[in-house]
Amino acid sequence: MSRFQPFPARAGADLAVLGTLSVLGVLGLETSFGDYNFLLAGLGGLIVGTGAAILGFRLRLGALVGILATILAYFLLGTPFTMPAQGLLVVFPSVASAAGLAVGAVFGWADIVTLGTPVEAPYYMPVLPYFAAWLIAVVGSMLALRWLPRRRRTVRRASALLAGPVLLYLAGILMGTDEPYLAGLRGVAFAVIALVWLGWRRPDSDRGDVPGAGRQLRRKLAGTAVVVVGAILVGSLAGTAFAPVPKDRFVLREEIQPPLDPLAFPSPLAGFRRYTKTLADTALFTATGMATGQVLRLASMDSYDGKLWNVAAADDEAGGSGSFRLVGRTIPRPPLVTSVQSSVVTITDSGYADVWLPGVGYPSTIDFDDAASSAEAESLRYNAGSGTAVLTAGVKSGYRFTTRAQLQQTYKDEDLEAVPVAAMTLPAAENIPDVVVAKAAEYTGGADTPIDKLRAIQKALKTQGFLSHGLASDGVPSRAGHGADRIDELFTRSQMVGDQEQYAAAMALMARSLGYPSRVVMGFAPDVPEGAVSVEVTGSDVTAWVEVAFDGIGWVPFFPTPDQTDVPQDQTPKPKSVPQPQVRQPPRSDNQADDLLTAVEIDDTKKDDKDKGLVLPGWAWAVIGLIGIPALLIGGPVLVIGALKARRRRRRRGTGSGDVRVAGSWDELTDGYSELGFEVPRGTTRLLVAAALESQLAGQDLVGRQPASAGLTPLAGRVDRAVFNGREIGDDLVQLSWAEALDSLGIAETSAGRLRRLVSRFRIRSRRDWNTQDWRKRDTSRRK
Known part of the structure; x- marks a missing residue:
């Protein structure tokens, strides 16, 4: 066999x-x-x-x-x-x-x-x-x-x-x-192969003579040719005519929205004052490779609800600032940018803790340079339109990553005179104060083109306003926040006083009131000396600016924050006419502005403690990988199948009347022989099954042991008598039948050899799996 x-x-x-x-x-x-x-x-x-x-x-x-x-x-x-x-x-x-x-x-x-x-x-x-x-x-x-x-x-x-x-x-x-x-080529090839295979693998009809078979072959060949040519022609024409753009x-x-909800994280701009007050002298990270005048982007925000500038919700606009996708090393290309220059900047984190990943321009690749941060980099998500990256696991101290990015080409104002703003849909800016609309009309009264109007707004804010971060050392207090009441206050006081948070928010709202696609960008603008290789970025380097999209050009930056810090004292408003900002109750969101970013700080105490308890040497992991995993994969199925076999044997041996349990011993024997690879005939008597198994067992090398064939036929006869004589069967006959069946099965296992015994551990058979061969016919053919 x-x-x-x-x-x-x-x-x-x-x-x-x-x-x-x-x-x-x-x-x-x-x-x-x-x-x-x-x-x-x-x-x-x-x-x-x-x-x-x-x-x-x-x-x-x-x-x-x-x-x-x-x-x-x-x-x-x-x-x-x-x-x-x-x-x-x-x-x-x-x-x-x-x-x-x-x-x-x-x-x-x-x-x-x-x-x-x-x-x-x-x-x-x-x-x-x-x-x-x-x-x-x-x-x-x-x-x-x-x-x-x-x-x-x-x-x-x-x-x-x-x-x-x-x-x-x-x-x-x-x-x-x-x-x-290759949609057309693949589709045609798939259809041709499938149709030809179905045609040629049909059951052959009865062949009367050789000429008839020849005609059938010629018809098959002609039909195959017709199918191939037809599939190519129809596929090509249909693909050209009906294939969707x-x-x-x-x-x-x-169709499926990314699972990241950016609104789960606080608006970066809401925590602007945290950098200027709490982290002003704190080293956040070191940037290597930055050029003089270059800025680092942190987040782009194009949604305003009267309280905050923020990224849009994930379901607002496809490709909007809220559409973040999980990415790897290679970053998708931005949809609107003109670039003739690239930059490679390496950032080494030392004190920055947030989810928004700082970087230059529009990244094309981001490489995390150490194993720890590389593992966390699998949570990196990116928005190609806004150039904003989010590391949902949080940026941690010690991270080092290198960004290769495209830089938006700079244009002179005269180059943009005839260029309209881009036609795009952004999230609506809601609850814009009336004074913002009025001031936008006032500042742009003599301008005609979009670039002239935007430069007029920028110039008015820079020259008429004063810079104050609300520090104790500042001459005039400046309240944090950029909600509608704070922007209204910026313009209604006798002097405009604020910092990048208020001026960038105000200019972006003015641009929106004119119908221009604008957004607020927050980032860092460190002072990079000429020839410097690296620069340390602190909280005092934080900044914000405005970007407006121009058709075919990209997002053009505007920096409306004034440089003047000395507000004339005689122009300071009197307390009786205007309440002091220190005692005025701001909106609820403003009260929490300085603490908003603390919500995303990640406490690794428990995680670190847990990790320390699981630290194993490298050789231990190697042993687990080489021995433990294969042992589990091999031993697991063996244990499951062994448990099923043991359950099957217990039910056959201990359940039912005496004749049923005697018959169960024969079923256990035949199933065991089948699992060892013997061919157990189905649909015949026990005596014929015994004869078939004896003939196969006789051909095995029993290494000097007596063949079990002498015990199979008597056992088959004993089981038949117990099943068909109609008498009650005692436990002694049940135990004798099971003992003989198991002894015969043990001899068969010895004769089968090690390989077949090993394979049988992975097999569980029942009567429906036995061989359907008619042994009587095979024995007759042998005798002939």
Whole structure:
């Protein structure tokens, strides 16, 4: 008896077609990943899934055990295809890679539709194409090897094999971007291969003579040619006529909102005074590579509700300031920027603690330079339109990251004279004070073009106002906040007094009142000496400015804050006419302005304490990865199957009347023989089953032991008499039958060899799994 089950004749071609169609489906993910590493993962999943299914079939493993074997192969062999950097010696699974293979299969589907493209983080994202291809390969291979050969082949049944590749192809479309990858070519190739395979794998009709068979072959060839030509023509014409334009394509990433809600974090501008008062002399971070006059962006805010300038809600406008996407090292290109220069700046954090990530210009790549911060970088989210990055885990002391960014090109005012502002939709600015609208009209009375009006507003604020951060050393107090009452106060007092928070907020509202797309940007403007390599940024370097979008140009910055700090004392308003700001009760949001950012400080005490308790040396993790994980993956299924077998034996031996328990001993014996790889005939008598097993057992090498065939036939006769004689069966006969059955099964295990005994640990059989071969016919043919 062969230990390996023969390979079905047509299964090879079926598996080849299944693999080719799956590759065409996986290729649809190219627009999401941007490179071809995902294809290596997809091919690896096909190889592992198909190979494990074939091996389980050849070793005569049952369907359940075969599935467990493919899961084991998924974890043991998936590391080099998906996460070689996390593996032990690249190819062996580690704790990190095993966890990634599990997490990626579950959460990768949700991540890929919320990640910014190209998808590079989290580290387990290549698991998605690997898992998808592996799952399709396993299911399709089992259908081709176990299900389809046992049934009459029809087009409907053969089409079941195409369900998996079709779903994979649709997944590549839905999880891609609005720019398809070779959509026409892939679609035509998929249709041609599927139709031709269905036509050629139909069951052959009865062939009468050789000329008839020849005519049938010629008809098949002609039909195949017609199908191929028709698919190419129809696919090409239909694709050209009916294919949607990129912006109208339906992809999930355009329909599903990112999970980040930026309004969960306080407005950066609300905490402006915290930097100028509490952190004025605190070193926040060191910036290396900045040029003289360059500024660091922290956050861009385009939504105003009468209390705060803030980023918009995530569902306000697609691509607005609230639309943050999870990104990796590579950052999406901004939609509106003209750049002829790039900058590389490295930031080393020393005292900055917030979620808003400082950077220059519009980043194209962000690299975290140490392992600790790289792990946290998987929470990096970015808004390409506003140039704002958020690290949801919080920026921590000691972080070091390098940003390569595009810098917005600067233009002279005369270059923008004929340029209109950009036509774009921003969140509405609500509750704008009437004095703001009146002052905007007053300041822009003699200007005609947008750039002239904006420069007029900027000049009026810079020359007529005075700078004060509300410090004790300032000559005139200046209340914090930029709500409607504070902006109204800025213009109604005899002198305008405030800092960047109030002046930037006011100018942005004036621009909005004129119908211009404006936003407030908060950041840092350190004094970088000529030739300096690095500069230390402190809280006193905080600043804010206004940006207005010009058509085809980008966001042009305006700095309306005055430089004058000495307010004329004789122009200070009298307390009787205007209440002093110190005693005036500001809105509730203003009372908490200086403390707003403290809510995002992250307390790592418990986390650090917990981490210290879990610290293990490197060799211990290596042992866990090399021994623990394989032992768990192998031992787990063995324990589960062993428990099922023990439960089956207890029920057969202890449940029911005496004749039922005697019959249970025979069922236990035949199931055990089947699990060892013996062919147990089905649908015949116990005596014939005993004869068939004796003939197989006689051919085994028993290493000097007496063959068990002498005990099978008497046991079969005893079981028949107990079942059919109608008498009550005592416990002594039950115990005798079970003892003989287990003894015979033990001898069969010895004769089967180590490999078959090992495989039997992963198999659990029942009568429906036995061989359906008619042993009487086979014995007759042997005698002939």
